[in-house]
Amino acid sequence: MNLKDKKVTLHDMSLRDGMHAKQHQISLDEMVAIATGLDEAGIPLIEVTHGDGLGGTSLNYGFPAHSDEEYLSAVIPKLKQAKVSALLIPGIGTVDHLKMAYDHGVTTIRVATHCTEADVSEQHIKAAKAMGLDTVGFLMMAHMISAEELVVQAKLMESYGANCIYCTDSAGYMLPEHVTERIALLRSELKPETEIGFHGHHNLGMSISNSLAAMEAGATRIDGSVAGLGAGAGNTPLEVFTAVLDRMDVDHGIDLYKIMDVAEDIVTPMMDQPIRIDRDALTLGYAGVYSSFLLFAQRAEKKYGVPARDILLELGRQKTVGGQEDMIDDTAMTMAKALKANKA
Amino acid sequence: MKKIKCALIGSGNIGTDLLYKLQRSEILEPVWMVGIDPDSEGLARAREMGIKTTADGIDGLIPHIEADEVKIAFDATSAYVHADNSAKVNAKGVLMIDLTPAAIGPYCVPPVNLDQLDSDIPNVNMVTCGGQATIPMVAAVSRVQPVEYGEIVATVSSKSVGPGTRQNIDEFTRTTSGAVEQIGGAKRGKAIIIINPAEPPLLMRDTIHCLTESEPDQAAITESVHQMISEVQKYVPGYKLKNGPVFDGRKVSIFLEVEGLGDYLPKYAGNLDIMTASAARTAEMFGQQMLDGQS
Numbered sequence: 001m002n003l004k005d006k007k008v009t010l011h012d013m014s015l016r017d018g019m020h021a022k023q024h025q026i027s028l029d030e031m032v033a034i035a036t037g038l039d040e041a042g043i044p045l046i047e048v049t050h051g052d053g054l055g056g057t058s059l060n061y062g063f064p065a066h067s068d069e070e071y072l073s074a075v076i077p078k079l080k081q082a083k084v085s086a087l088l089i090p091g092i093g094t095v096d097h098l099k100m101a102y103d104h105g106v107t108t109i110r111v112a113t114h115c116t117e118a119d120v121s122e123q124h125i126k127a128a129k130a131m132g133l134d135t136v137g138f139l140m141m142a143h144m145i146s147a148e149e150l151v152v153q154a155k156l157m158e159s160y161g162a163n164c165i166y167c168t169d170s171a172g173y174m175l176p177e178h179v180t181e182r183i184a185l186l187r188s189e190l191k192p193e194t195e196i197g198f199h200g201h202h203n204l205g206m207s208i209s210n211s212l213a214a215m216e217a218g219a220t221r222i223d224g225s226v227a228g229l230g231a232g233a234g235n236t237p238l239e240v241f242t243a244v245l246d247r248m249d250v251d252h253g254i255d256l257y258k259i260m261d262v263a264e265d266i267v268t269p270m271m272d273q274p275i276r277i278d279r280d281a282l283t284l285g286y287a288g289v290y291s292s293f294l295l296f297a298q299r300a301e302k303k304y305g306v307p308a309r310d311i312l313l314e315l316g317r318q319k320t321v322g323g324q325e326d327m328i329d330d331t332a333m334t335m336a337k338a339l340k341a342n343k344a
Numbered sequence: 345m346k347k348i349k350c351a352l353i354g355s356g357n358i359g360t361d362l363l364y365k366l367q368r369s370e371i372l373e374p375v376w377m378v379g380i381d382p383d384s385e386g387l388a389r390a391r392e393m394g395i396k397t398t399a400d401g402i403d404g405l406i407p408h409i410e411a412d413e414v415k416i417a418f419d420a421t422s423a424y425v426h427a428d429n430s431a432k433v434n435a436k437g438v439l440m441i442d443l444t445p446a447a448i449g450p451y452c453v454p455p456v457n458l459d460q461l462d463s464d465i466p467n468v469n470m471v472t473c474g475g476q477a478t479i480p481m482v483a484a485v486s487r488v489q490p491v492e493y494g495e496i497v498a499t500v501s502s503k504s505v506g507p508g509t510r511q512n513i514d515e516f517t518r519t520t521s522g523a524v525e526q527i528g529g530a531k532r533g534k535a536i537i538i539i540n541p542a543e544p545p546l547l548m549r550d551t552i553h554c555l556t557e558s559e560p561d562q563a564a565i566t567e568s569v570h571q572m573i574s575e576v577q578k579y580v581p582g583y584k585l586k587n588g589p590v591f592d593g594r595k596v597s598i599f600l601e602v603e604g605l606g607d608y609l610p611k612y613a614g615n616l617d618i619m620t621a622s623a624a625r626t627a628e629m630f631g632q633q634m635l636d637g638q639s
Contacts, residue, residue, distance in 0.1 A: 058534055059495050059553040059595060091537040094514040116502060116541040119510045319542035326497045326551035330599040333587040 001216055004249040009221045011045040011197070012038050012238060014267060015075070016087055018229035019051035020292040021275060024064035028074040033266050035075045038226060039082040041258035043238070045108060047085045048075050051231065051292060052323070053112065054086050054101055055093030060325055061292075068097070072104040083107045087138070090120045092323065095127045102131050111162070112138035114321045115145050118153035122160045129161030136197065137162035140322050143173040143288055147185040154186055164195035164221060169210065170322055172203030172232055172285040176213035187218030197221035200236045202228060203285025205277060207236035208244055215250075226259060227267035232291030233281035239263040280308045287316035296325050300332035311335065346638075347373035348631035349413045351405055351438075353429055354420030355379030355386030355397075357506065357609055358443055362418055362620040363390060364607035369624065371631040375412050378405045402429045409436045415634055416627050419444055422508045423515060434466040439630055441623050442469040445512075445519040451475075453527050454625045455575035456483040463633050468626055471523045472516050473615035474498030474537055474550065476622045477583075481552040481598045482528030484572035485589075488564045492594075493555040494530025496520065499538040501545035504613035513537065530554065548602040548614035549586075556594050565589055565596060579625045580618050581605065 015031055035046055049068050050056030057064055066074075068086070076084050085108035086101040098109060109128040111121045121137060128135040137157025142150055154165040167182045174182075179198065186196050198214030200207035200223065211222045224241050228234030239259045245252045277285075280298060284291055289312050297308040297315075311332050320327050350372050352359045359377065366374040377390035382399035390397050396412070398404030402425075408414070417433045418441045419426050426446035433440055442449060449467030452458055453476060461468060470476065478496035485491055498520075509516060517535050524533030540546055569589050576583040582603030590597045604610070604617030 058536065059493075059555065059597075060497050060536060060551065090513050091517070091539065094517055096514075114539065114541065117510075117539050119507070120513045120539065122511055123514060318546075319540070321538065321540050323497075323536070323538040324499060324540070326599070327499075327549070329590070329597070330549075330551065330587050333590070333599075 001212060001248070003212070003215055005251055006215060007220065007251045008215060008245065009044055010238060010242070010252060010254060011047065011085065011221055011223045012043050013047055013223050013225040013235045014227070014229040015071070016047035016049050016051060017231055017235050018225055019064065020231035020295070021229055021234065022272060023295065024051055024062045026065065028066055028070065030270055031071055031075055032078055034226065034262060035082070036078050037262035037266055038259070039079045041262060042254045043082055043259070044253070045085055046082050047087060047110070048072055049086045053089045053093050054097035056089070069100060069104065072101065072106060076105040085110055087112055088124055089113070089323065090124055095124060098124060098127055102133065106133070108134040108136060110136040110138045110166070111157070112140055112168070115139040115142045115150060115153060118156040121157055125157060125160035125162050134164070135162050136164040136166060138166045138168055138199070140168045140170045141290065142167045142182060143169060143171060143178060147182045150182055151185050151189045154190060158190055158194055163193070164197055165190060166197040166199055167214070168199040169201055170290050171288045172201030172207065172291060173288040174210055175206060176209050179210045179213040180217045183214045183217035183219050195220050197223065199223035201230065201285070201291045202233040202236065203277060203281050203291065208241055211236050211241060212244070227263035228275045229267050229271065230275070230291070232284045232294050233277040234275040237263070280312060283309045283312045287313050289316045290320065290322045292322070293325065293328055296328040300328050304332040304336040306332045306335045306339065345370070346635065347371060348415045348634050349373050349375045350416045350418065350627065351376035351378060351414045352418050352420065353378040353402060353405070355384045355390065356420065358420040358616060358620060359418070360386045360389060361608040361616060362420060362623060363393070363395070365620055365624045367393070369628060371628045371635065372416065372624070376405055376408065376414060378402060402432050406432055406436065409433070409438060414438055416441060416631060418623055418627070423512070430467050440467040441627050442467060443619055443623050445472055445515045447519055451523045451527050452622070452626050453479045453523070454579065454622050455480050455572060456527050458626055458629055463630070470619055470623050470626065471527070472520045473500070473619050474516065474535060475520045475523045476618045477548065477550045477600065477602050477615065478552050479523055479528040480572045480576050481569060481600070482524055482530055482554060484568045485554045485556065485565055485596055486529030488561055488568050490557040491530040491554045492557045493532045493534070494524045494528050495534040495536070495553045496524060497536045497538065497551040498615065499540055499546070499549040500615045501548070501612050502539050502541035503545050504609070504615055505539050545610070545612040547612050550600040550602065552598040552600070554596045556596060558594070560591055560594060560596050562591050569598060579621045580614070582611070582614055583618070
């Protein structure tokens with residue numbers, strides 16, 4: 001694979017996707033320490049919000065330690081070169097949240113929908129575009145549909161005004177060939193000026209290979225997370241990815257030692273659990289289940305005595321999508337009842 | 345027996361499903377259906393059923409209101425045109441039942457506040473599908489003890505969500521969370537909607553979380569929830585408690601499934617069925633009052 005001198009924009013997820021792994025409890029000091037560390041390492045874009053995006057604060061997904069407003073106001077003024085993005089999932093957050101993020105200095109809005117439901121993003125993408133923001137359409141769980149179907153949805157988002165479209169492997173299910181096929185078709189079918197991005201999860205250990213495949217097929221924005229801090233087995237670990245890109249002579253603009261130090265000295269010590277491919281995270285990738293279901297399923301295992309792995313497989317069978325965290329307890333209770341009935 | 349005559353504005357899925365429900369009513373009689381497309385399936389079906397139709401929108405109906413004794417109109421169009429439709433029928437003394445999220449008139453969730461609405465109001469709003477499915481449960485908790493925060497998650501099949509809702513999904517979120525507070529009785533409300541494209545389409549699923557101000561009275565809340573489920577089942581037989589109420593500290597969680605009657609809309613579209621059933625039930629109460637007033 002030859003990626004020599006290709007330019008890539010690395011986008012850090014540790015302060016948004018990483019919120020899932022921390023049950024949305026990252027402190028303001030931790031946020032600022034990580035963000036300023038990444039800023040110094042040269043990361044150009046950092047996402048900051050509740051794990052489920054703007055307005056994600058809820059009983060269903062978890063109340064965060066601080067509001068989106070507090071996080072954004074703490075982080076943004078401290079940054080020298082890096083810009084801050086915010087995620088917005090229509091159905092959870094609204095245009096009101098988007099305006100708040102804009103007022104706090106967010107410059108990139110990523111409007112996320114399930115990969116088949118792009119038409120719910122129209123009002124948010126249009127609003128973000130009208131504010132002059134870098135506007136990204138973020139198609140989640142993109143493994144669930146074909147490359148051709150993904151292009152149809154991507155074109156909707158592009159028609160509303162998105163200047164960048166993401167193929168998002170929310171379940172960490174894709175293999176490099178799946179990524180190549182999707183990104184290549186997006187690249188050939190979308191307008192030449194529309195950027196393409198890829199967001200990976202490490203549940204099958206493929207996040208680095210998948211991100212490279214995405215770049216080779218035409219993606220110029222790659223999401224990752226310092227030390228991998230993210231849902232499931234985490235996102236593409238950015239310090240590892242940077243080292244790989246360095247070896248391949250890619251034009252990445254990151255100071256490798258500095259990002260290694262942020263991973264080692266700041267992020268790893270604050271993890272509640274090691275971010276690794278344990279059997280439950282592996283099940284996410286194997287069965288194609290939304291990565292943020294991991295900790296919910298593990299808690300349901302403790303509460304209802306049904307193995308997390310079995311709950312996750314069942315949620316995969318039911319074709320649940322991102323945001324359906326309520327189905328985890330519900331499904332665990334139903335499975336526990338069935339187990340009890342079988343024993344009786 | 346004399347029935348109260350009704351007009352349906354909107355000849356799409358909701359209007360057509362409502363037409364089937366009104367045809368079974370002992371109190372209401374659908375006489376007009378209003379559309380904007382002369383070739384629409386909904387208007388053709390209404391004509392076959394012997395209903396008068398117009399494809400000229402609301403203005404095609406207005407000249408006939410008095411002669412055909414229309415007393416109640418249902419609006420199943422969109423929030424954008426609802427105010428105009430409502431003003432025009434109200435000027436003729438017709439009660440408007442609003443199935444759009446426009447929310448000009450007071451919210452109505454039948455088992456919670458139908459009996460508290462004034463008989464002379466000109467417009468009643470049916471909130472949203474998610475609101476109709478979940479607010480009875482918020483109210484079932486808040487009638488036992490104060491609810492500091494109520495949150496609902498409505499998951500609906502992709503096929504049951506029309507373009508109007510998709511283009512303005514924020515309206516769903518705002519209207520529903522407002523009604524969780526106002527009708528459900530939660531001091532603060534939040535609403536989340538998830539659209540799932542699975543095939544075969546999933547039945548509507550709803551999760552209701554409440555944070556009570558003090559330790560929840562588990563026995564009283566459980567009984568209240570079961571009573572409320574029975575109330576809703578009177579007009580939506582497929583309204584089922586799947587799990588819960590589950591108690592975790594001050595958090596009360598209730599998990600529901602809503603299967604539609606399958607009148608015109610498929611059974612999985614419990615979200616649409618509960619809207620048309622609630623609208624029909626609301627109109628029947630007002631219709632009964634009108635009949636009582638006449639006798």
